[in-house]
Amino acid sequence: MSDFWQALRAHTPARIGQERHGEAPGTRDRLAFATAHAAARDAVHQPLDVPALVAELATVDGLAPACVVASAAPDRATYLTRPDLGRRPRDPVPALTPGAEGDPDLLVVLADGLSALAVERHAAGVLRALLPLLPASTRLAPPVVATQARVALADHVGLAWRARLALVLIGERPGLTTADSLGAYLTWAPRPGVADAARNCVSNIHPPHGLDHATAARTIASLVQGATLLGATGVALKEGRAALG
Amino acid sequence: MRYSHQVRGRSYSFTSLVDVLGKASPHRSGDVLAGSAAGSAAERVAAQWVLADLPLATFLDEPVVPYETDDVTRLILDTHDAAAFAPLRHLTVGGLREWLLATATAPGAAAALTAVAPGLTPEMVAAASKLMRNQELITVAAATEVVTGFRSTVGLSGRLATRLQPNHPADDPAGVAAAVLDGLLLGCGDAVIGINPASDSPAAVARLLRLLDDVRQRYEIPTQSCVLTHVTTTIDLAAAGEPVDLVFQSIAGTQGANAGFGVDLTLLAEGREAALSLGRGEVGEQVMYFETGQGSALSADAHLGTGGLPVDQQTLEARAYAVARAFDPFLVNTVVGFIGPEYLYDGKQIIRAGLEDHFCGKVLGVPMGVDVCYTNHAEADSDDTDTLLTLLVAAGTSFVITVPGADDVMLGYQSTSYHDALYARRVGRKRPAPEFEAWLDRVGLLAEDGGIRAVDPARSALRELV
Known part of the structure; x- marks a missing residue:
């Protein structure tokens, strides 16, 4: 690429200034695009390594052993075409052994979503940074690892376990520049049928280019605190924060 | 029965x-x-x-x-x-x-x-x-021939126009300007220079409107600009004296789906009146720009028809063109592969839908273009966009979307590139919009064979754009 375009690329991640060979870009640009698309495609189709994630979660202080829940979508092709199946569990949610202290304050669900890679790389790191920021009295449900899952699957688990608040850490749709971006969704009083507008989202968690784990954890912790004070998530919580700021 | x-x-x-x-x-x-x-x-x-x-x-x-x-x-x-x-x-x-x-x-x-x-x-x-x-x-x-005009004329036989889409994930002015320069040097932008803003705040949208209008005026480019934000934001900005050429809105084929976009027919009429009142068109007075796409009604849970039965997404999409034509639009395009594999699963389905949408729009009298595109979770790739682009050129599409290197870094999907437009015009023997073609000639970009000359940007007439 010419120096002229090289300098301008400092201002944008866009693929500006590609060479012309006839009407077509050069071979390097052609293969760079193919490489990025390949990474995104592989991220969409790579299955979540469930045993490895469960083992990693066992090393996070403060978490009970993880519970694995499969969605009603039997495979990736079905998952991609039937969002309704990814939103509910295949089998009835197993009963939670009632703790002496009462219902859980927070349920954490780690879902593959559209990028298992994102969950494998970032979910445990975010939890490690987040848990120490929560009040010591917070009652945590056992973490759930969910496969072929969308955000709303947590609503079923949350209702069955009577959780006050659900946090879903889920792989976001891979782009050409980033295949491992994690999103975090918070839902107060999770139950099937919750509107998307009643959730709060922290997206683009993918260090080094996106949000780092510590920053994401601080944002999530402040949302947890706000939701607990307000007794709600969604637009009301977002607006409340804006008013405070 | x-x-x-x-x-x-x-x-x-x-x-x-x-x-x-x-x-x-x-x-x-x-x-x-x-x-x-x-x-x-x-x-x-x-x-x-x-x-x-x-x-x-x-x-x-x-x-x-x-x-x-x-x-x-x-x-x-x-x-x-x-x-x-x-x-x-x-x-x-x-x-x-x-x-x-x-x-x-x-x-x-x-x-x-x-x-x-x-x-x-x-x-x-x-x-x-x-x-x-x-x-x-x-x-x-x-x-069919559906011809519309604002500062350039779109839809003439033998022509293929392009939207130059210089999106930036943070609306950075220098980044946007660099992408505009790249596109202009490759002969794109005759349908519109249109940005999807990362921020919908009126101040941010106004900054982008002024940036594009300054570029257009400085180089006397016979085209129009658009920042694709909600129609209510554009109405307010037009009233505040900002340089609004075209009024954009996403629309769909049912009242409920349009409500999901936060619009109704009355609001669209207000948007059109706002732009017409500015009188900025030169060769025509079409001021509306609409985008549509199969599946938008279902995704808004507003797809049920008579008897409570689900209406197929292609029929509902065609109904969106009836909405569009009621407002005498300058440009309409389906964003055919954008919405995801739960609506159009693979290249075959995207290609079919793109041809259906273009056909229905044109037969209904709408100035139809297509955003030939796909997402990373669809079973599709650049070969599929090549195929659909080539078919649409044969079908006489009014315009296509173009982004640097086919990669939209703001919306996170792949469309057709500036280079793809060079290809499409060459194999389809299509020329840019006539006013824009004359401008390309004035600034030394039009080659003798009607193609776009490869120039050193540092020595081009447009170098001070960045």
Whole structure:
């Protein structure tokens, strides 16, 4: 690429200034695009390594052993075409052994979503940074690892376990520049049928280019605190924060 | 049973017009998700036999979405031109297909197709498309001519215009300007220079409007700019004296889906009035820019029609063009592969839908372009966009979307590139919009063979843009 375009690329991640060979870009640009698309495609189709994630979660202080829940979508092709199946569990949610202290304050669900890679790389790191920021009295449900899952699957688990608040850490749709971006969704009083507008989202968690784990954890912790004070998530919580700021 | 047909000894029955339309639709994931699709290939073709024999007038008597509860249906039926429909009134859906194909290949095709457009409802055109192969959708669309103007003229025969889409994830002015320069140097931007802003705040949108207007004025480029934000934001900015050329809005084919976009027909009319009042057009007075896409009604849970049945996504998409044409638009495009594999699963479905959308829009009299695109979770790649782009050039599409290197770094999807536009114009023997072509010549970018000259940007007339 010419120096002229090289300098301008400092201002944008866009693929500006590609060479012309006839009407077509050069071979390097052609293969760079193919490489990025390949990474995104592989991220969409790579299955979540469930045993490895469960083992990693066992090393996070403060978490009970993880519970694995499969969605009603039997495979990736079905998952991609039937969002309704990814939103509910295949089998009835197993009963939670009632703790002496009462219902859980927070349920954490780690879902593959559209990028298992994102969950494998970032979910445990975010939890490690987040848990120490929560009040010591917070009652945590056992973490759930969910496969072929969308955000709303947590609503079923949350209702069955009577959780006050659900946090879903889920792989976001891979782009050409980033295949491992994690999103975090918070839902107060999770139950099937919750509107998307009643959730709060922290997206683009993918260090080094996106949000780092510590920053994401601080944002999530402040949302947890706000939701607990307000007794709600969604637009009301977002607006409340804006008013405070 | 009114709607039934036998295929090789087995009888297939359909409960209603909505059911027939849904089951006659070529297979796509969104219709399976909605529950409107045929259960087998034989059932699909049985529905197509039934559809072929339906009188066109059926669509005037039996709304697909109820008249009482849907303002798009009321718009379609209340503005239907009976005089324009008269020559087709005796036809069935199968007969309309044959009439379109015969008319498209006869002398005076463009004028004949233009004359009947106000007499056709979107449901009639969608129904005919379900009986047509890809080449037939191309043949008829290529025979239409829908010409619109603002500072450039779009839709002329032998021309292919482009939207230059210089999106940036943080709306960085230097980044946007660099992408504009890259596109102009490759001959793009004659339909519009249009940004999807990362921020919808009025101040941020105003900054981008001024940036694009400054570039246009400084280099005297005969094109128009647009920042694709909600129509209410654009109305306010126009009232505040910001340089608004085109008013953009996403629209869909039911009242409920439009409500999901936060608009209704009254608001769209207000948007048009706001832009017309500025009087910024030079060669024409079309001021509206609409985007659409199959699946938008289902994703808004606003896809149910008469009898509470799900209406197929292609029929609902065609109804969005009836909304568009009511506001005399300058540009309309379907964003055909954007919405994801739950609506169009793979390259085959995206290509089919792109040709259907372009055909339906053009036959209804809409200045139709296409954002030829896909997402990373669809079963599609650049070969599929090449194929659809090439087919659309054959079909005479008014314009396509172009982004640097086919990679939209703000919206996170892949569209066609500036280089792709060079390819499409060369293999399709298409030229840019005439006013823009003359400008390319003035600034030394037009080659003798009509293509775009490769120039050193550091020595080009446009170098101070960045």
